[in-house]
Amino acid sequence: MGERVLPAPGDGPKEFEVRWEGKSLSVPAGSTFLDVKDGFGWDDGVLMVQVDCEMGRSSMELMEEIKWNCSVTPLGFESEEAREALRHTASHILAQAVKRLFPKTRLGIGPAIEDGFYYDFDTEHGFVSDDLAVIEAEMARIIKENLPVCREVMSREEARALFEQMQEPFKLEILEEIPEDEPVSIYRQGEFVDLCAGPHVPSTGYVKTYKLLSIAGAYWRGDENRTMLQRIYGTAFMNQQDLEAHLARLEDIKRRDHRKLGKDLDLFSIEEEAGPGLVFWHPKGAVIREVIEDFWKKEHRKRGYDLVYTPHIAKLDIWKTSGHWDWYKENMYSPIIVDEVQYLLKPMNCPFHILLYKNSTRSYRDLPIKYAELGTVYRYERSGVLHGMLRVRGMTQDDAHLFCRPDQLEEQLIGVLDLTEFMLKTFGYNDYECMLSVRDPNNKAKYIGTDDVWEQAESALENALKAKNLRYKVDIGEAKFYGPAIDIKTRDAVGRLWQGPTIQADFNLPERFDIAYIGEDGRSYRPVVIHRTVLGTMERFIGGLIEQYAGAFPLWLAPVQVRVMPISDKQMDYAHEITLRLKDAGLRAECDSGQDKVGYKIRRAQLEKIPYMIVVGQKEKDDGSISLRHRSLGVLGMMSLDEFLKRANEEIDAKALESLFTCSDR
Ligand SMILES: [Zn+2]
Ligand SMILES: [Zn+2]
Numbered sequence: 001m002g003e004r005v006l007p008a009p010g011d012g013p014k015e016f017e018v019r020w021e022g023k024s025l026s027v028p029a030g031s032t033f034l035d036v037k038d039g040f041g042w043d044d045g046v047l048m049v050q051v052d053c054e055m056g057r058s059s060m061e062l063m064e065e066i067k068w069n070c071s072v073t074p075l076g077f078e079s080e081e082a083r084e085a086l087r088h089t090a091s092h093i094l095a096q097a098v099k100r101l102f103p104k105t106r107l108g109i110g111p112a113i114e115d116g117f118y119y120d121f122d123t124e125h126g127f128v129s130d131d132l133a134v135i136e137a138e139m140a141r142i143i144k145e146n147l148p149v150c151r152e153v154m155s156r157e158e159a160r161a162l163f164e165q166m167q168e169p170f171k172l173e174i175l176e177e178i179p180e181d182e183p184v185s186i187y188r189q190g191e192f193v194d195l196c197a198g199p200h201v202p203s204t205g206y207v208k209t210y211k212l213l214s215i216a217g218a219y220w221r222g223d224e225n226r227t228m229l230q231r232i233y234g235t236a237f238m239n240q241q242d243l244e245a246h247l248a249r250l251e252d253i254k255r256r257d258h259r260k261l262g263k264d265l266d267l268f269s270i271e272e273e274a275g276p277g278l279v280f281w282h283p284k285g286a287v288i289r290e291v292i293e294d295f296w297k298k299e300h301r302k303r304g305y306d307l308v309y310t311p312h313i314a315k316l317d318i319w320k321t322s323g324h325w326d327w328y329k330e331n332m333y334s335p336i337i338v339d340e341v342q343y344l345l346k347p348m349n350c351p352f353h354i355l356l357y358k359n360s361t362r363s364y365r366d367l368p369i370k371y372a373e374l375g376t377v378y379r380y381e382r383s384g385v386l387h388g389m390l391r392v393r394g395m396t397q398d399d400a401h402l403f404c405r406p407d408q409l410e411e412q413l414i415g416v417l418d419l420t421e422f423m424l425k426t427f428g429y430n431d432y433e434c435m436l437s438v439r440d441p442n443n444k445a446k447y448i449g450t451d452d453v454w455e456q457a458e459s460a461l462e463n464a465l466k467a468k469n470l471r472y473k474v475d476i477g478e479a480k481f482y483g484p485a486i487d488i489k490t491r492d493a494v495g496r497l498w499q500g501p502t503i504q505a506d507f508n509l510p511e512r513f514d515i516a517y518i519g520e521d522g523r524s525y526r527p528v529v530i531h532r533t534v535l536g537t538m539e540r541f542i543g544g545l546i547e548q549y550a551g552a553f554p555l556w557l558a559p560v561q562v563r564v565m566p567i568s569d570k571q572m573d574y575a576h577e578i579t580l581r582l583k584d585a586g587l588r589a590e591c592d593s594g595q596d597k598v599g600y601k602i603r604r605a606q607l608e609k610i611p612y613m614i615v616v617g618q619k620e621k622d623d624g625s626i627s628l629r630h631r632s633l634g635v636l637g638m639m640s641l642d643e644f645l646k647r648a649n650e651e652i653d654a655k656a657l658e659s660l661f662t663c664s665d666r
Helices: 033-040 082-100 129-145 156-165 169-177 241-258 258-264 282-304 318-321 350-358 406-426 452-467 538-548 568-582 598-607 618-623 643-652
Strands: 015-020 021-027 050-055 058-060 070-075 116-122 151-156 184-189 194-195 209-219 228-237 266-270 278-283 313-315 336-338 341-345 367-378 395-405 433-439 473-475 483-490 496-504 529-539 562-566 590-591 612-616 626-630 634-639
Touching: 015 033, 021 033, 021 228, 033 050, 033 070, 050 082, 058 082, 082 116, 082 184, 082 194, 082 228, 129 209, 151 156, 156 169, 156 184, 156 194, 156 626, 169 194, 169 341, 209 241, 241 538, 258 266, 258 313, 258 538, 258 568, 278 282, 278 367, 282 367, 282 406, 282 529, 282 538, 313 318, 318 350, 350 367, 350 395, 350 529, 395 406, 395 538, 406 452, 406 483, 406 496, 406 529, 433 452, 452 483, 452 496, 473 568, 496 538, 529 538, 562 598, 568 590, 568 612, 568 618, 568 643, 598 612, 612 618, 618 634, 626 643, 634 643
Parallel strands: 015 070, 433 473, 562 590, 562 612
Antiparallel strands: 015 021, 050 058, 050 070, 116 228, 151 184, 184 194, 209 228, 266 278, 313 341, 336 341, 367 395, 395 529, 433 483, 483 496, 496 529, 612 626, 626 634
16 A cells, blocks of 8 residues: 555655645645545545655545645546445445345455456355345345445454454465564455555445355365355446446356357267366367367468378377476376386477478478468366366477577568458457566576577567567567567457467477487577467367357358258258258358247257358249358348359358348348
C-alpha cells in the first residue's frame, strides 16, 4: 500500500493541499482520501485514487491517510487496480457470508482474478449450487450494512495470536511465509477479519452488482498432497447491464466448450481406460485433422520445407547430449529398457532432426535446410492440469527445424513469421499478440549457453519482428532453457488469448551435437537452428478451433459437408444418385435415408452443424434439381446440382470462413 511506496515526512505540516483538475482543497492532517472524494464531489464510481506528489506516483485506497501535498486522479472500474480492489472486497464479503452461515469454515485464499474473484474454503459442508443463492442473500445483507473496510498493520506475533485464536491454520501458514521485512496487514469489515495485503474499497456498500458463478475443488496451494478445498467463484461489476453482458459471454464460452462439442459432434474422446491426457480421434475429428494436415504439408512444400518422419523413441544418451535429460526430465516419461539399453519417449523432435542433418556433410550452398514433421511427442503433465484436448500428455506437433547460416537467420525468421501469419489468417485468427520471450538476466543458471550466444539470438528475433512491423512485448524470464523465442498468442472469437505459434533461435543444440557446414573457404562452420511450430499441436489447435467456430466448421474443414435428404421413399433413388455425384465431385456427402420426416432430418443436420443440406422431393426429382439449405442462412432455394457443385467448390478452394451463398440467393 501507499505508505510502503511513499514514506511520510516526520512531524509534518498541520494541513495538506490536494489538487484535482485545477481545483484545490486544503485538508487537515489526519484526513483521508474519502474526505477528498466528498470535497471534490466524486461519486461512488470512484474506487481508488492515483496520487502524485514529490515522492512519486502511487495508487492508493480511499481510506488511506493523506500525508503529502499532492495531486490526485480518481480511479474507477476501468482501472485494473481499482477493479481488482472492488472484486477483492467482494471476495471478502463472500467469505464473511460463508463464515456467518457456516461458522466452522476455515479460510484459504480469496483473490481477485481476471473477470471476477474466488474464495477457497475448508468446510465439512459440501457446497451445492443451491447454496449459492443463500450465500448471495447473506452477501446482500453485508452490503446493506455498509461495513467500513479497515486496514491494520500489526506485528507478526500479534497476527499469529489473532489467527490462532480464530483457528485459521491456512492463514497461519501464509503468515509464516510473509518476508520478515514486509509489514503484516489485516483487513476488518464488521466481525470479519482477513490476513490480506489489500487494496480494498472503503466499505462493503461499494459492491453494487455481484454474482456467484460456480463451485470447484481446489487443492490448498495447488498441491495434490494437501487438503482439497472448495472454491466458490464469483464476479462483481458496477451495474447490472455490464454483469449481464458478462454472464452472456460466459454462456457463449460454455456453449463453445470443446469437450462438450467434441462429444456432441462425435469428434474425439479421452478414454480413461487408456490413460489420462491421451486423445482418441473419432472418424469425424480425424477428417478435420487430415484436411488440416494435408493443407499444412502442401503449404510447407511450397515454402521449401522437406517433410520427414522420425522415430518415437531414442536412446537416453541422445537426450543427455541435447540437454533434455538434465533440463526437461520432469516432463519426460521414464526410460524403457530394451536389450539393456535405456530409451526415452520423445518429448520433442529436435534431436532427431539434428541427427538427420548430421547424416551427411553439408555445404554452405545447401543451407537453409528446413525439416518439417508432424511429430508425435509425449510429455508428462500433472493430472490436475489436463484439460480436454488443450492440455494433454500425447500430442502431435507441427514441428520444423531450419538449419541456416548465421547470415541467413533473420531472413529465415521473417519467412517463418510470414508462414505463421498466413496460417493464422486462414483459420480466421486475425488478432494476435507477439511476445519476445527472453532470458532473465538475473537468473542465468536456469539457461544453457553463453551470454553472447543469447544476445545474438535475442537480437535476431527482435530484428525479425521489427522487419515484419509486428508490435510485440518483451517477456523477461519466459525463454526456454535453450534459447529465446517469439511466442504468439491468438485472440479467439470470444476475445480469449490462446497460446499459438512459437519460434526459437538456437545456437546451443548445434554446439552440443557438434553439427557443421563447409563454408566457401573450405572451413567448417556452425549452423544456427530455428525451432518453430505454427499451429502448436494438432490437439490444442483443433480443440481451440472447435471453440473458435463453436463446432460449426467452415465448409473446407467440415467432417460432413453436405447431407442429402429425400422427402419420401419415392425420391430415395434420386437422393442416392445426387449423393454419389457429390462424392464423385470430391465432396464429403452422405444421404439420410431414414424414415424420419424431413423436418426432423433437417433438425438433426442442424445439430450436427453440417454446412449444406440438400432436400429432394418429387418436384426436384421431376426437374432434376435440388433444394438447398444452409445451417445458418436457412433456405437458399432450388438450383441445379451443377450450380451448387461449382459454388461449393469455390468455397472450399477459397477456404472461406463463411458461406459464399447469400440470403439473396433465395
Ligand atoms: Zn484479501
Ligand atoms: Zn525443436
